[in-house]
Amino acid sequence: MTVRSAWLLPLTQTREDTRLTPVGTYAPESEIRTRDGVIAGGNPFAATSAGAMSVQIGVGRALVQGTDAQGAYPVTVDAPAVLTFTDGEAQFTRIDSVALRVYDQLFDQAGQNLATVEIIRGTGSATPTAPSMPSACLRLWDVTVPPGASAGTGGIPWSSTLGDRRRFTSAYGGIIPRGYGLAFNGAYDGQYRDSGAGLERWNAAAGAWQAYPPTPARPMSTRQVTAAPVNQSGAFVDFTAAAWPRITFTVPPSGAVFVTVGGQVSNRSTAASTAWMTWRATGAYTEAHGALNGLSAQAGRVIGTRRVYRDGLTPGGQVTLIPGWNISSNGGTDVFVQDGQLTVEFVQ
Incomplete structure (x- = not known):
């Protein structure tokens, strides 16, 4: 195993180090910090059993962020690394973490300049938690070590104790791949x-x-339950909520919707008699019943729809659409407003 890091003293950075380490991968996390994480591609830093108490960490590349003053270290593992865990606690479960770690004697007390793959040991507990990461350390995997686990007792059950904690990063402007958390x-x-x-x-x-x-938000629609009572004439009348349920919607970010009303309207009382199926809006947007949104017939029957576009609404506002009807007179045959459907479609 070789763990390479660019821009780390002493000044022995080779051409291979420079070619292999992801020097150009810097997704910002703040004004000065870089989002650390694994570089996607294949299955970087894959963990597989290497023995009762040992795990093999595969090859991969990553960025390891230190303090703000340190910056981010490009790191590459170019050959698999085998790590061995200490035996389990006598009584409690313990969670250890496998991590990439950079030691830099300019910023820590370890007295060396080195990039490693290592185990950060946790503490046994009735309710164990993963250990905190030191500076310049990137967690890759959590390993749950059962009480009494050792090579002589069968070791760590790798199929059920590995917790994938790899998070990913990308270059500036790139799409951060899905990872842990x-x-x-x-x-x-x-x-x-x-x-x-x-x-x-x-x-x-x-x-x-x-x-x-x-x-895209799906259209909202409501159907007429009961025909208009046609017991009034000459005025627009709201359907009751029981006769034709209302629609309440949230205005999309575009501030625009299509509203469609359709059904059957008829009035053959006289040659000038009319019947209307309409809607009105209340709430964050208001509009009255009328010719701007209604479906009508004069001296006959119409089966059809009317679709209108409305924009300039306040995004996030609540609007209620209320169906309505109107007849000019009711002294003849075929006077009805029925089979209605009201639909609102959201413009993205």
């Missing part, structure tokens, strides 16, 4: 990551990762 904030507005289910974009104003492109 998604509970981290973005470093700048517009940063991208892979959530495992799709892309997410960091919205600095909202302080949240958001699906990108935004998940």
Whole structure:
């Protein structure tokens, strides 16, 4: 095994060190810090059993962030490393961690300049937790060591005790691959990551990762239950919520929607008689029943739909659509407003 690190004293950095270490991979985490993590590609730093108490860590490349003053160390492991764990505690379970660690005598007390793959030992406990990482240390795996585990007692059950803690990083502007843990904030507005289910974009104003492109909201629709009573004339009347349920929706970020109303309207009382199926809006956006959004018939029957576009709404606002009807008179045959459907579609 050779563990290589670029830009670490003494001045013996070889051409191979420079070629192998990921010098150009710097995804910011703050004004001065770099997001440390594993460089994706294949299965870097894979862990496999190498014996009852030993694990083999495969090859890989990574960045290991130290203090702000230290900066980030590019590190490469170019041959598998075998690590052996100490025996389990007499009574309690212990969690040890496998980590990449950089020693730099300019910043620590170890007195050496060295990059290693090593075990950070935890503490046995009835409720064990993984050990804290020293500076310039990147956790790769957690290993649960059962009480009394040793080579003579069968060792560590590798199939059930390995916890993958590899987190990934990328170059500036790149998409951070999915790895262990998604509970981290973005470093700048517009940063991208892979959530495992799709892309997410960091919205600095909202302080949240958001699906990108935004998940299209499905249209919302409601159907008329009862025909209009046609017991009034000359005015627009709201359907009761029982006769035709209302729609309440949240305005999308675009501030735009399509609203469609459709059904059957008829009034053959006279040659001038009309019937209307309409809607009105209340809440963060208001609009009255009327010709701008309604479906109508005069001296006959119409089966159809009316789809209108509305923009300039306040994103995030709550709007309620209320279906309505209107007849000019009710003294003849075929006077009805029925079989209605109201739909709102969200513009992304």
